[in-house]
Amino acid sequence: MTARFTGRTVLVTGAGSGIGRGIALAFAREGARVAVAGRTAEPLKETAALIEAEGGEAAVVTADITRSQDVQRLVHDTVERFGGLDIAVNNVGILTTPAPVADISEDDWRASLDTNLTGTWLSMKYEIAHMRAHGGGAIVNVSSNLGAHGRGRNLGAYVAAKAAVSALTRNAALDHIADGVRINAVSPGPVDTPMSTRPGESPADKAARMRRDVPAGRAGSLDEIAAAVLHLASAEAGFTVGADLVLDGGLTA
Helix, strand or coil, X not given: CCCCCCCCEEEEECCCCHHHHHXXXXXXXXXXXXXXXXXXXXXXXXXXXXXXXXXXEEEEEECCCCCHHHHHHHHHHHHHHHCCCCEEEXXXXXXXXXXXXXHCCHHHHHHHHHHHHHXXXXXXXXXXXXXXXXXXXXXXXXXXXXXXXXXXXXXXXXXXXXXXXXXXXXXXXXXXXXHCEEEEEEEECCECCHHHCCCCCXXXXXXXXXXXXXXXXXXXXXXXXXXXXXXXHCHHHCXXXXXXXXXXXXXXX
């Protein structure tokens, strides 16, 4: 194992489970100090405990990324704890109740945009403000293969929000590379997490669906998504600006 991120501070939102937890653990395994963030403390504490059990260093910061004051505090508390912020991974996302566009409730529409899009913008706003004042940094946003790259029946609110995240990522990359802040995105398809499991679906049923529907014949692993994020955040990707890396086993190829 390399230690590409020794001495670096990484902030991961949505780190209490799934992709966010996998990313936080992967950074810690490569030497980073990791601030794990989300709305609920208990799952974040579990992520931090997993990091510390492997000899890593973690801090728990609760915040609602749809609230400007919370995001300001999140960045401030991360910097106070670890002395800086070098890398941020904006991973928070929600999938509201599936419905045709005409039947999406206004509450679900607003919740999808508030969390998936506005939350990503607010996170970048305050992360970039710190980074450009302190020598630069790297940001990776977690978007989706549904949005700019593909569509999903009855998922119009999610698709619209994630398409906007992909576009916002590229525009932010253009706006801020001269500030020393390098911004990219990953857009996963189905990953081996509960979010890609349908209600009532057994593991065997899900595996059969993946073999049928995904050209690669399976869901992606947390390690595969984390590896892509770590690459984009690393010095090895120093000339990669505004990329949106699709990780979906060929679904939108």
